[in-house]
Amino acid sequence: MKLFGLKNCDTCRKALKVLPEISFVDVRVDGVPLEVLNRALGQFGDRLLNIRSTTWRGLTGEEREKPPIELLQTHPALMKRPLIECNGELYLGWGKDTQSALGVS
Template identity: 70%
Template sequence: MILYGLKNCDTCRKALKQLPDARLVDVRGEGVPTEVLTEALAQFGDKLVNTRSTTWRGLSEEERAGAPLNLLQQHPALMKRPLIQTVDGLFLGWDKATQAALLPV
């Protein structure tokens, strides 16, 4: 299980604490493989881009209008976190639905 996120993100830390077998990939340092980003965009669409982030607010209107894949490659911190990759597929965020799917009962 791979958790794509930021090492200093509170939500990512909560998820890692509950998923001890997960490996954190810091998107600022290592990035997200293009094929994973493409699959995540196909599955989650616009929800993958965190429009409430500080990074998003710092972008110009012209930059915001760019293709989501390019935006996420240029500004990895724009991705909603965590993006969790398992053998069963991709999960976005650390909400109740994701927890129910990934945590043992």
């Protein structure tokens, strides 16, 4: 099980606290493998982009028009967090649905 996120993200820290056996991948340092990004985009579409982030607000209009895959590779902090990979399945965010799917109450 892997959690893709940022070490200073409160939501990621909450998930890490409850899932101690999970392997953490800091997307700013290590990035997200292209295969995982493609799967996540296929599954979540535009919801994978965090358009309320300071990173997004710092982009120019021209940059915002780039394909999501390109944006996420260039600016990994644009990804909504956490992205959790468990047994071949992907989960986005740390809502009740994700917690329930991972057997966390």
